[in-house]
Amino acid sequence: xxxxxxxxxxxxxxxxxxxxxxxxxxxxxxxxxxxxxxxxxxxxxxxxxxxxxxxxxxxxxxxxxxxxxxxxxxxxxxxxxxxxxxxxxxxxxxxxxxxxxxxxxxxxxxx
Numbered sequence: 001x002x003x004x005x006x007x008x009x010x011x012x013x014x015x016x017x018x019x020x021x022x023x024x025x026x027x028x029x030x031x032x033x034x035x036x037x038x039x040x041x042x043x044x045x046x047x048x049x050x051x052x053x054x055x056x057x058x059x060x061x062x063x064x065x066x067x068x069x070x071x072x073x074x075x076x077x078x079x080x081x082x083x084x085x086x087x088x089x090x091x092x093x094x095x096x097x098x099x100x101x102x103x104x105x106x107x108x109x110x111x
Contacts, residue, residue: 004042005062013061018089022046030064031083034076 005013026045029035035043041051050086055075058064065078077083 010062013021014063014085017061017063020054020057021049021057026051026054026058027063027077027082027086029051030075030077031086034067036069036072036073040075 022044026040029040029043037048037051041048059066063078063082064075067074067076
């Protein structure tokens, strides 16, 4: 049964998905175009087992969907608006990185 997540749950799920660099790479790859797992594994240069675990996480977070295509499965972003959200987040991260909140960020390993 599908349920609607609250705003806080949506942000928490998105944060969990973005917490891993491989999942970030997957989201960015799927932002470009839907893809089959074997193609994604080759593109990211990771094993299919490892890819499968990350895709399962992204499915559980509600960010990607598996679409049956014959005997294969293709993955795509669950909502086309996620592509815009990823672009906005990438821009925001660049802005934050160049304008650090504290002058001792490098020494303190923060911000």
